[in-house]
Amino acid sequence: MLPIPERVRTLAASAAVARMTLDGVPSPARGGVDGRGRPVLLVRPGERLHALDDEAVVAVHLTATRRLGEVEHPRGLIEVQGWAQPVPAAEARAAAVAVAAASPDEALFEALERYGEPGAPRLLRLDVAQVAYLTGQESGILDADDYLDANPDPLAETAERVLAHVNEAHRAQLAGGVSRRLGEGSRDGAGEVWLWELDRFGATVHVDGSLIRFPWPVPAHTGQCLETALRGLLCTC
Incomplete structure (x- = not known):
């Protein structure tokens, strides 16, 4: 965080x-x-x-x-x-x-x-x-x-752009990735999973009204690193 x-x-x-x-x-x-x-x-x-x-x-x-x-x-x-x-x-x-x-x-x-x-x-x-x-x-x-x-997060502009794209087009992937991380198997309530916040230290996901934090293994230092880290969360494999 x-x-x-x-x-x-x-x-x-x-x-x-x-x-x-x-x-x-x-x-x-x-x-x-x-x-x-x-x-x-x-x-x-x-x-x-x-x-x-x-x-x-x-x-x-x-x-x-x-x-x-x-x-x-x-x-x-x-x-x-x-x-x-x-x-x-x-x-x-x-x-x-x-x-x-x-x-x-x-x-x-x-x-x-x-x-x-x-x-x-x-x-x-x-x-x-x-x-x-x-x-x-x-x-x-x-x-x-x-x-x-203090300064605002230097990746904030990129993070907001990526967050908006995921919430608009990839929420099913997000729900699957979150379920995999939480060990819940497939999730029927994909409509209730949203990306809430995104920054260089991790992602916060809004799940059924609760906020769950998923930290990155290492902080992201560039926009490209941020997108790569997020793809790891979205992956359902």
Whole structure:
């Protein structure tokens, strides 16, 4: 399994901003996560954070999900706590790109074109203090340094592509391979077996609502190694 800081950063990189909490009061929010794992918020005129002059203590709630068939399941809940600050002008375009990747919005163009003008949409970014997480059976708190110093899994993009392909086209093979590993013989309930997570240390499979971890004999260091390791799980011979 990925080290916890790396796992949380990996989940945060693909998570959606669910809401934000200011002074203990939750409210809807739109935004994304930048390359360092910091939440970036697009704030429109009239919203509570728009009149921010300096900084405010805020919690941004991120949700990472996995779609299995027609059902969306939560993979991880992350609460990033810190101080909301205006994004510097020199970094505004990169911040807008981070928001657009998760929540495209035409107001982003206005936020860039009218940067700093009264009444324009604003881009705010969290100066991270700590991060609370709940993922699977694991929960805890990371301090800012542990979170910000970690990097997302370098194979995450490849892993998501391969995972989607297996769940779309090779679930019968997956069910057979899992049955072989578990020593259960042939499995009739192949429709209830899904690939849940995939990383350089192993695969997690969703079987009848339970999560089962299958570690690789050795970590995968490239996308090709990852695919080779997964083929070993899919093999029913």
